[in-house]
Amino acid sequence: MMNDIMENEQLSTEEVQPLALKNDLLLRAARGEQVERPPVWLMRQAGRILPQYRELRGKLSGFKELVETPELACEVTIQPVDELGVDAAIIFSDILVVPEVMGLRYEMIPGKGPMFPMTIQLEEDVDKLIAGEKAALQLDYVYKAIQLTKAELNGRVPLIGFCGAPWTLMAYMIEGSGSKTFSKARRFLYKKPISSHVLLQKITDTTVDYLKGQIKAGADLVQVFDSWAGILSPEQYKVFGLPYLKQICESITEVPVTVFAKNAWFALDELGKLDCNVIGIDWNTTAQNAREMVGTTKALQGNLDPCLLYAPEDVICSATHKMVRDFGDKYIANLGHGVYPDTPLDNVKIFVDAVKSFGA
Ligand code: CP3
Numbered sequence: 001m002m003n004d005i006m007e008n009e010q011l012s013t014e015e016v017q018p019l020a021l022k023n024d025l026l027l028r029a030a031r032g033e034q035v036e037r038p039p040v041w042l043m044r045q046a047g048r049i050l051p052q053y054r055e056l057r058g059k060l061s062g063f064k065e066l067v068e069t070p071e072l073a074c075e076v077t078i079q080p081v082d083e084l085g086v087d088a089a090i091i092f093s094d095i096l097v098v099p100e101v102m103g104l105r106y107e108m109i110p111g112k113g114p115m116f117p118m119t120i121q122l123e124e125d126v127d128k129l130i131a132g133e134k135a136a137l138q139l140d141y142v143y144k145a146i147q148l149t150k151a152e153l154n155g156r157v158p159l160i161g162f163c164g165a166p167w168t169l170m171a172y173m174i175e176g177s178g179s180k181t182f183s184k185a186r187r188f189l190y191k192k193p194i195s196s197h198v199l200l201q202k203i204t205d206t207t208v209d210y211l212k213g214q215i216k217a218g219a220d221l222v223q224v225f226d227s228w229a230g231i232l233s234p235e236q237y238k239v240f241g242l243p244y245l246k247q248i249c250e251s252i253t254e255v256p257v258t259v260f261a262k263n264a265w266f267a268l269d270e271l272g273k274l275d276c277n278v279i280g281i282d283w284n285t286t287a288q289n290a291r292e293m294v295g296t297t298k299a300l301q302g303n304l305d306p307c308l309l310y311a312p313e314d315v316i317c318s319a320t321h322k323m324v325r326d327f328g329d330k331y332i333a334n335l336g337h338g339v340y341p342d343t344p345l346d347n348v349k350i351f352v353d354a355v356k357s358f359g360a
Pocket of ligand 1 (some may be wrong): 042045048093112114178
């Protein structure tokens with residue numbers, strides 16, 4: 001299948017011609033337009049919830065082989081569109097590909113998560129990092145995966161590109177792995193604020209070029225994941241988080257932008273002022289509170305507790321319908337964070353179908 005595309009020479013490193021989308025609900029909702037029903041997709045929809053993914057993954061050397069082989073990344077990106085009937089695909093990759101091309105290689109340890117053999121400890125470590133176009137050019141395998149996926153989707157649904165927010169990437173680059181407190185990374189902000197800003201700016205410059213590369217390859221919308229926004233104090237988030245998100249939002253003018261700052265309910269008013277189209281909401285905030293703080297111009301995306309998908313069918317349906325009702329207009333249905341890998345697939349389908357049948 002993929003080989004046919006390659007042989008047909010539909011792909012080149014040139015810009016892909018825009019294909020008319022058969023389902024553009026996501027893009028219309030992101031732009032705040034009236035839609036027949038809210039679009040629905042799930043963060044982490046491509047992955048271990050799907051038996052097709054687990055089967056393919058089992059045959060490979062590891063996660064990185066999947067991410068770095070465009071044909072494989074394309075295949076797993078489309079699996080949830082086929083299996084779940086979601087209104088968007090999100091390119092299969094990871095936020096940690098950016099630190100890698102800046103000079104910090106990551107490993108994905110089965111059962112544990114990401115690990116960086118080298119981390120940022122000193123100011124000199126920051127100075128050594130590669131940034132901007134030079135780094136972003138090395139992510140050619142992501143751009144190729146996007147081109148392939150766009151061709152293979154053939155306009156069925158929009159394709160979402162993504163990146164990690166500068167603060168979230170900085171947290172991994174200093175900590176070297178996941179952490180409950182990210183106290184090494186937060187310590188760095190207090191002890192080395194100037195170096196922190198140099199690092200955040202380098203990540204921002206790389207990220208802007210990276211997102212532009214994804215858009216040029218065919219991404220229809222891009223989402224910035226600030227997964228660790230909520231561990232900063234409101235004051236720190238104003239200094240080390242928001243200004244860099246602002247730069248990214250102002251640099252991306254080609255497609256709609258979604259900013260998902262997890263647990264940053266304290267900053268929703270500031271996030272509402274960013275030059276982006278959609279704000280992602282987690283389950284610690286009510287729809288009403290989010291709408292009041294963000295204001296009326298942007299679309300909101302979220303926010304079902306991923307654990308609700310372990311509940312009985314009627315509970316999933318009524319909670320999903322309540323969520324859709326509570327958010328009202330300018331809304332994209334999703335969970336409040338990524339779907340957990342052991343969620344029963346049938347329950348994920350119940351959630352998707354509950355959104356699609358809303359009001360019908
Ligand atoms: O379907 C999709 O959403 C697209 C794929 C995607 C992955 N990672 C694949 C993945 C996306 C959007 C991400 C983003 C990502 N990666 C974030 C931001 C979103 C969030 O969850 O807050 C973060 C913080 C990471 C870093 C990361 N990658 C962690 C902490 C882990 C380990 C935890 C886990 O879920 O296993 C990963 C691994 C990872 N990224 C997997 C997948 C499918 C599992 C790897 C496997 O198959 O073994």
